[in-house]
Amino acid sequence: MRCAAVRKQLNRYLDAELAPGAREEVERHLSDCPACLAALAELQGVGGLWTALETPVVPEGFADRVMREARKRTASKPRQAWHWPWLRWWWEQSLAMRAAAASVVVVGLAVGMVMGGGLFRAQPPATGSDPIIQNLGFVGGIPGGSVEQTYLAAVTKARGE
Amino acid sequence: MRAVQQGDLSAFEQIVLRHQTAAWSAACRFLNDPAEAEDVAQDAFLRVLDAASRYRPTAKFQTYLLQIVTRLCLDRVRKKRPIYTDTLPDTPASGASPAGRLLDRERNQLVRQALDKLPAQQRLALILRYDEELSYQDIAAVLQVTPKAVERLLARGRAALAVLLSDQRKELFNREGVFRRSSV
Numbered sequence: 001m002r003c004a005a006v007r008k009q010l011n012r013y014l015d016a017e018l019a020p021g022a023r024e025e026v027e028r029h030l031s032d033c034p035a036c037l038a039a040l041a042e043l044q045g046v047g048g049l050w051t052a053l054e055t056p057v058v059p060e061g062f063a064d065r066v067m068r069e070a071r072k073r074t075a076s077k078p079r080q081a082w083h084w085p086w087l088r089w090w091w092e093q094s095l096a097m098r099a100a101a102a103s104v105v106v107v108g109l110a111v112g113m114v115m116g117g118g119l120f121r122a123q124p125p126a127t128g129s130d131p132i133i134q135n136l137g138f139v140g141g142i143p144g145g146s147v148e149q150t151y152l153a154a155v156t157k158a159r160g161e
Numbered sequence: 162m163r164a165v166q167q168g169d170l171s172a173f174e175q176i177v178l179r180h181q182t183a184a185w186s187a188a189c190r191f192l193n194d195p196a197e198a199e200d201v202a203q204d205a206f207l208r209v210l211d212a213a214s215r216y217r218p219t220a221k222f223q224t225y226l227l228q229i230v231t232r233l234c235l236d237r238v239r240k241k242r243p244i245y246t247d248t249l250p251d252t253p254a255s256g257a258s259p260a261g262r263l264l265d266r267e268r269n270q271l272v273r274q275a276l277d278k279l280p281a282q283q284r285l286a287l288i289l290r291y292d293e294e295l296s297y298q299d300i301a302a303v304l305q306v307t308p309k310a311v312e313r314l315l316a317r318g319r320a321a322l323a324v325l326l327s328d329q330r331k332e333l334f335n336r337e338g339v340f341r342r343s344s345v
Contacts, residue, residue, distance in 0.1 A: 011312055011315050011316045011319065012297075012312060015290065015297065015315070017296070017297050017312075042323050043319050043323075045323070046319045046322045046323055046326075047291065049268070049272050049322075049326065050272070050287070050291045051291070052265070052268065052269070052272075053269050053272055053273070054269060055186065055292075056185065056186040056189040056190060056195070056198070058181050058182055058185045058186075059185075059195065059199060062181055062185065062199065062202070062203075063174065063177045063178050063181055065199075065203065066177050066181075066203050066206050066207070067170070067173075067174050067177065069203065069207060070170060070173060070174075070206075070207060070210050071170065073207065073210065073211070074168070074170060074210075094217055
């Protein structure tokens, strides 16, 4: 492996981000190349200076101050009232979940309509001389004529005229 | 976070206690000002609380929190150039002599000054790598760049620090050598 190619990978090597095979190749080169080894030492030196820095310590009472502010905000925010639990569930879902749920409902409705479509077809008006069928047909179908004629026909039949 | 979404503040307090060090130290290292760092860290946690109902666990929570912290830090830098202050306390090595502590303090001051000169993204990448020990993938998620871009940021940041510190390190090394010889 050439020095230029190894130098390009030194940062990844230092950060343990190289795949095992690539790591071995770099190590083989480093064992034989003082110049690249010195370049790696330079990078390691920067890391060493960093780790020698003091670790910032969280100030005393930080969490308490955050919680005090959090309680203030929670108390002042009006709690959203969910009238229906399913609405809250809907609101908390991701867009993908909402789309999936809506698709299931739409497909279910469509299948239902196709399968039960016959139930919604209007009954044809009754024909024939049977008074029961005629009466039922009058109720089930759309009778011809005006409303007054239909009413008169129904009343006449009831009186036996 | 599920509990926080239900309005459970004690769950939110657990989150604050668990992640306060990461949030505060990243902000402090970047801004070099403990007071500003506290503002940023507190603001970050409160934003997590405000956005709890919209939170989706698509990545590690720490990555999400550090994204907010870094955005807030960058906003502060854009508004004003941070003034270097030597306000970070030095933690002396145990048993170090006064002269040794002085050398440590000087070295730390030089490193902080050099860090302050780096571009913001390079500084952030180094902080997330060295302080938070995040992988390239996680750093990329925090900074919203690609892992390849993270590699470039770290490489340039390290190279810049090495150059900035090279003369000072030689000087410090010489003084350290004198100190060691005189303490024998």
